[in-house]
Amino acid sequence: METQPEIDKSSVTSLIEHWSQLNLEDRKEYFNQLLRTDAEELFLNLKAPYQYELLSELSPLEKRSWIRLLAPDDSADLFQLFPLEQRQEALLLLDSQTRHEVIGLLAYAEDDAGGLMNPRYIxxxxxxxxxxxxxxxxxxxxxxxxxxxxxxxxxxxxxxxxxxxxxxxxxxxxxxxxxxxxxxxxxxxxxxxxxxxxxxxxxxxxxxxxxxxxxxxxxxxxxxxxxxxxxxxxxxxxxxxxLGGTQALDAPYLKISFIDMIKKRGVWLTILFVGELFTASAMSYFEYEISKAVVLTLFIPLIISSGGNSGSQASSLIIRALALREVGLKDWWRVLIREVFTGLSLGALLGFIGMLRVVFWPIKDPVYLQHYVVIAITVSLSLVGVVLWGSLMGAMLPFLLRRVGVDPATASAPAVATLVDVTGLIIYFSVASVVLGGTLL
Amino acid sequence: METQPEIDKSSVTSLIEHWSQLNLEDRKEYFNQLLRTDAEELFLNLKAPYQYELLSELSPLEKRSWIRLLAPDDSADLFQLFPLEQRQEALLLLDSQTRHEVIGLLAYAEDDAGGLMNPRYIxxxxxxxxxxxxxxxxxxxxxxxxxxxxxxxxxxxxxxxxxxxxxxxxxxxxxxxxxxxxxxxxxxxxxxxxxxxxxxxxxxxxxxxxxxxxxxxxxxxxxxxxxxxxxxxxxxxxxxxxLGGTQALDAPYLKISFIDMIKKRGVWLTILFVGELFTASAMSYFEYEISKAVVLTLFIPLIISSGGNSGSQASSLIIRALALREVGLKDWWRVLIREVFTGLSLGALLGFIGMLRVVFWPIKDPVYLQHYVVIAITVSLSLVGVVLWGSLMGAMLPFLLRRVGVDPATASAPAVATLVDVTGLIIYFSVASVVLGGTLL
Missing domain, CATH: 3.10.580.10 (CBS-domain)
Known part of the structure; x- marks a missing residue:
């Protein structure tokens, strides 16, 4: 310990740096060939799943000295990862006081205060x-x-x-x-x-x-x-x-098994898809309008996606604000009022741009060229309605979910978009029947 | 101090609890009528913006005793909030050693290590x-x-x-x-x-x-x-x-001004809208197909939203994994391979459900009833293609952004959905031309 320290050779840092770039097999080999003291430094600085990885193939006696290095709370995190049938045996590797404490900790749910705590303090x-x-x-x-x-x-x-x-x-x-x-x-x-x-x-x-x-x-x-x-x-x-519309992975992206990945994503994707099936029903309901004015279909993706985007903005803001307790359940009406004005303003903005698009960038279609003024009005009014609706749905859904005891983050961008798609179509075609009635329809 | 302590009257907690439920004016009044020691406890436990709020109307001499309560790093956080023209004057309220340290801290960007640090240590x-x-x-x-x-x-x-x-x-x-x-x-x-x-x-x-x-x-x-x-x-x-498609608000939802809210959301909403305008162009390119088979338009929202949803799943997973350094830039091809298989599996799943929908839940339309088998094939194949494409775009876009030095979180769910919408339409109508060529088209 009398050597002159060198700041830039921070060896724990470089040990972990090196270790983290290896794959599982090489990690074990690297770990085994380290000096005992270095291996211990590395081990103590790893998170429980990686510690478990390194220990998994060691004999019980070899495991003992590693496990005894850990503080009781870290030890409990590690034991949590042992399959139940091996856990009892592994617990015997601890001294009896620590074992007693670790068993106490294991009784708590991992993500309670009790599961996070260290029973040793002054x-x-x-x-x-x-x-x-x-x-x-x-x-x-x-x-x-x-x-x-x-x-x-x-x-x-x-x-x-x-x-x-x-x-x-x-x-x-x-x-x-x-x-x-x-x-x-x-x-x-x-x-x-x-x-x-x-x-x-x-x-x-x-x-x-x-x-x-x-x-x-x-x-x-x-x-x-x-x-x-x-x-x-x-x-x-x-x-x-x-928020991205997946179940929480609970594992790093590259570590989770393919089957688990498909399950975590497939469940939500299927739910959203079934919801989205109603768009086809909604549209078939307006088939008369569509067949008379095919030109209307050109703007469908534009309109429903604008509703989805504004909904996704509102929901992500509110979900985070709820999580940080910046807004509480009782604030729902203040949020509602804000979103009414925000939705109207943003809708007016997009409606204006949409109108410019229809007027100055004509689609070469005889029906379109003849009626572009009423089409422009239809598209603009629908955008105002859809953006307002999207903002309101996006902002209120997280409150509703929290109210009924569901995690507000379930109101993901895709979920809000799906809800808004069906209603957006209804808004669009309803506006169209009113504005275009007598001319195109 | 000799009184018997009572655990359940945790007064800092209740002070803050009470304070946080008041509006700005009531907060000031509450603060002023507290015992000096209680007011100090409350003050020390608030974040800088709230401390600033409470001090803003006090005279310089009144400010002094509050500011001197703070450790240099907390003091620097508070001074950061003073308008530049008032900052110099306020700095004079500190003793000269602390002033020297605080000025040193203010020279660092607020979110550098230097801006977070405390210059006093042992x-x-x-x-x-x-x-x-x-x-x-x-x-x-x-x-x-x-x-x-x-x-x-x-x-x-x-x-x-x-x-x-x-x-x-x-x-x-x-x-x-x-x-x-x-x-x-x-x-x-x-x-x-x-x-x-x-x-x-x-x-x-x-x-x-x-x-x-x-x-x-x-x-x-x-x-x-x-x-x-x-x-x-x-x-x-x-x-x-x-990720929700807004610029970072940098302020609590209920605190940000209406104008700022519109700006932060309007910019992205407009960019996305302009991107989405290309869907109308893409669709007008396929106007012949649409006019010959209006029934195809019924499935447009279903197909493009499936692409958007799978893209949003992939992008949110990858953005978080990049932020936590679970994957690095060099891992892009491992992610690509994973997403090819994931996209194909999820696409097959949705394609299968989509086929059931077309076959067992017919839309009352003569063209549809006559051709529902080929329509089912078209919808299913398109879903596989669109979901695969969405997953790949969603997963690769964050890497691309990181590579060119842009924050990967810019690849928000709405941004990915917009990109995938245009290409999703192209995939759908291209599949339709091939499958339906000779029958419907």
Whole structure:
């Protein structure tokens, strides 16, 4: 350790960098030929699925030393990945205290606060002095505790009474009693809140760790902010995938099996397709108009897609605003009013461009040339109606879904577009019957 | 402070809870009538824009005590919001050391590592003993330093030589020299990397803080993970809004002005609309086929939307995978191969359902009834082609955009749908000319 450090050779970084470019077989080989210390650094910095990958073919005894490297919460994440029939056996590889803790963690759903938490944290008693507390922390530091910036003050019933930051400990005179310097204005998590709520609390309070309490106010562990960064990313990934009209993949794109990929995408694609089948019914309902004025069909894709696009804009804005709690259910009417004006303005904009298109870029068709003024009016008015309708549907659907307890992100761009397609056709042909009645129709 | 703490009255939480439900005017009033200590707790826990809101009407002297409550990085975030002409004056409210640090921070782009960092951190010298270090840290803790789990070891040139965690300090014998216990295998950020990269580093290494170095390896500050949670959320919000086919709003939905909302949505809606205008041109190119077989038009929305939906699925999956670095540019051909098989399978699925629709749910039209077998074949084959094409376009467009230096999230669901609409029509009518040539056409 006496060597002169070189900043630019950051070896963990380069280990991971190198490892991440290999395929599975080469990864195992690379891992096996590393120095033990390097291999350990690499292992500790990998996420659970990759750790599992590296361990999968090792003998139980070889597994033991790797698994024992991990903190209990990371260990629980890894055990979660073991098939149930192997999990019991693998748990025996842990020392009995850790095993006890890991089994406790495994009982929580993976994405609850309880599943994210670390059961090891620094406990103090209210009646300790600062000096005793510092000595006690120094002793506790010998265990692989996930030591962090705060120490938690518990009473004899394991109920949380206060929090002391290390800074407060350092600052206070050694003979002060912990009770008199601890913060009693506590922010905490219940063990059964889900990880979306956990990450919202962290983003709200900018804290490094939050204590987790069960329903009886007993302290069960802490969730640290470093685990939350990946949670926030995961949640965003799920939302983005749903917004694109897929079920959440729950695995990296290149890792998921072909069959799972087809299932996750096929289900929604089929649902949307069945919905879209109604466009054919809607159109057959207007077959008389179509056969009399085939020229109307030329603008069908233009009109329905404008409705779909404005709907997809509105739904993605509202879904995200709901997820970040920027708007709540009670704000639906404020959103509605905004979207009425937004939809009308955007519709007028597209209607105007559409009119220019019809007038200045004529299609060489005798019927068209003869009637282009009324066609222009039909197309423009339909665009205003369709864009308004799309914006309203896109904005209201997420509220409706949240209201009935469904994830608002289900109102994906494709889902909104499909809904708006059928109604867009009805709007278009209805406008056409009114405007063109007596001339073309 | 000697009162018995009550867990369920978590006053910061309830202060913020209450505050967040008020409108702007009521917020100011609520803030003014709070006890000073409560008001400070509330203020410290708000994000910069809300802090700015509360301060905006105070006199300079009143502002001073609030601004001085903040750590330099939070202070810089707040100053960023002041109009330029007021910023100089407001900076004078700070003590000269903090002012110096805040001006240094303001020089960085807000979303670089440099703009996120805190210039105050705990510095140690390599030749100190552990005992000296602990004494020194206790002295430093008197300043409002954003003390955290690590202390950084700098040489006389301010170059970073190593990192010691508090746990290491607590564990080591008091007479050991820092140099011999520090970690020299350093993970660090350059001051000019953007916040997306910063959050990637945090999510990769699960650390509480990372040191920031300039191009000459001088240590400039630290970025702490609690600031990163909001960054990750912001980045995801931008991506989700772009995916929905809007420009990133950069403001909560209910806060953005109506004009800005119209601009952010109108620009893309217009671009997409102009793109979609080509569908009318494409269709007029096939006017002969349409007039001979009007029945073909009934399936247009069904076919183009299936292409759009499969494209939107593929693009959202790939955009997210690129953002999380699950796939890199070099993986484009692996993705291409996956999408060929996925597109063919999904296309076959929809083609099969489409065929059932045509055969078992006939439209009452003499031409249709006579030719429904060939129509079913035309619709099915077109669906396979369009879904395959949509999947490929959706998956490849994000790669292409990244390659030419544009944010892949620009390949929004609506943008991909628009591209696929025009080509989908061409595929449909081309298949129709071949299959129906001699019978319907």
């Amino acid at each position: 406990r103090l008693r209210p009646e300790m002095t600062v000096e005793e507390a510092i000595r006690y922390i120094r002793a506790q530091a010998r265990n692989p505790i996930e030591i962090i910036y705060y120490a938690y003050v518990l009473d004899f019933e394991q109920k949380l009474k206060g929090v002391v930051s290390f800074r407060d400990l350092f600052l206070a005179p050694p003979d002060r009693v912990i009770q008199t310097i601890m913060k009693t204005d506590l922010i905490f998590l219940r063990d059964n809140v889900d990880q979306e709520e956990v990450s919202r609390q962290f983003s709200r309070y900018d804290l490094l760790a939050l204590p987790v309490l069960d329903q009886n106010d007993h302290m069960k562990g802490i969730v640290t902010v470093d685990d939350i960064v990946s949670v926030v990313e995961e949640e965003a990934t799920e939302d983005i995938q749903k | 510095r140690l010298r390599p030749e100190m003993t552990v005992e000296e270090a602990i004494r020194y840290i206790r002295a430093q803790a008197r300043n409002p330093i954003e003390i955290i789990y690590y202390a950084y070891v700098l040489d006389f040139e301010q170059k970073l030589k190593g990192v010691v965690s508090f746990r290491d300090l607590f564990l080591a014998p008091p007479d050991r020299v820092i140099q011999t216990i520090m970690k020299t295998d350093l993970i660090f950020l350059r001051d000019n990397v953007d916040q997306e990269e910063v959050s990637r580093q945090f999510s990769r290494y699960d650390l509480l803080a990372l040191p920031v170095l300039d191009q000459n390896d001088h240590m400039k500050g630290i970025v702490t993970v609690d600031d990163i949670v909001s960054v990750v959320e912001e980045e995801a919000t931008e991506d989700i809004q772009k």
